[in-house]
Amino acid sequence: MSNESALREEIVEIGRSLYLRGLSPGSSGNISVRLDDGWLLTPTNACLGRLDPADIAKLDWQGNHLAGKPASKEAFLHRAVYEGREDSGAIVHLHCTHSAAVSCLDCLDTTSCLPPLTPYFVMRVGRLPLIPYHRPGDPQLGEAIRGLVGQHSSVLLANHGPVVSGKSLEAATYAIEELEETAKLYLLLRQQPVRPLDDEQIDELRQTFGAQW
Secondary structure, eight states, rough: OOOHHHHHHHHHHHHHHHTTTTSTTTTEEEEEEETTTTTEBBBTTOHHHHHHHHGGGOTTTTEEEEEESOTTTTTHHHHHHHHHHHOEEEEEOOOOHHHHHHHHSSOOOOOOOOOOSSSSHHHHTTTEHHHHOOTTTTHHHHHHHHHTTTSSSEEETTTTTTEESSSSHHHHHHHHHHHHHHHHHHHHHTTTTOOOOHHHHHHHHHHHHHHOO
């Protein structure tokens, strides 16, 4: 099996897992992976739980369609992340419930939407900036993302959901799952006194694990 074939199969496997666990309802969300000669992206209006490896779109870096079905209308969003973050090997974008709920809240800290509640959030996600609302498919969203992804592997789209990149598809998936769990914790704890990690604890994570915060 070629590397591209293996990555197509991995997209299918992870898409099905995300769907079955309720993290990508209906035809929401999209997944992409970087290749040596372009990149793969799930098709437009595709259910992540019922992907066919052959249907996954392949594009070049000019956005030209090379193979598979037509790509997601949010292709420009993925391309902006890859262009702004050269170490990104894969991107996962979901409309998962708790992260989307946080994205709808007023008075968020737009530079860091979720507090450092757990070390795993700090290590896998880092600071989570908020991208102002843009309608789905608005190409200006790509420009808004491009300005932040050089410093952040994850962003939250207002009234929409998270976009997370990683060095591999597995890493991006683990990170977006951690983000969703942290969003859930944040909503559960909103009426309670909270003790987030302090600067000293975060600095220890930087020094020990290379956390980006």
